[in-house]
Amino acid sequence: MTTNAAFVSRYDLRVELVRDVLKENTELSDDACQALAVRLLHTMDAVPERMR
Numbered sequence: 107m108t109t110n111a112a113f114v115s116r117y118d119l120r121v122e123l124v125r126d127v128l129k130e131n132t133e134l135s136d137d138a139c140q141a142l143a144v145r146l147l148h149t150m151d152a153v154p155e156r157m158r
Contacts, residue, residue: 120147 124143128134134142150158 117147 121140121143124146125136125139128139128142129136132139
């Protein structure tokens with residue numbers, strides 16, 4: 107018996123978390139939430155650590 111475990115990166119998990127929060131609290135489409143989640147995480151990652 108073999109199992110195929112799909113790898114999911116931490117980044118993808120973060121995007122999914124932000125996307126789900128946006129979907130619950132806005133009326134944006136799924137595609138818009140996904141795109142906004144990616145942009146938000148990119149922006150947050152670009153902020154220097156000492157400023158976070």
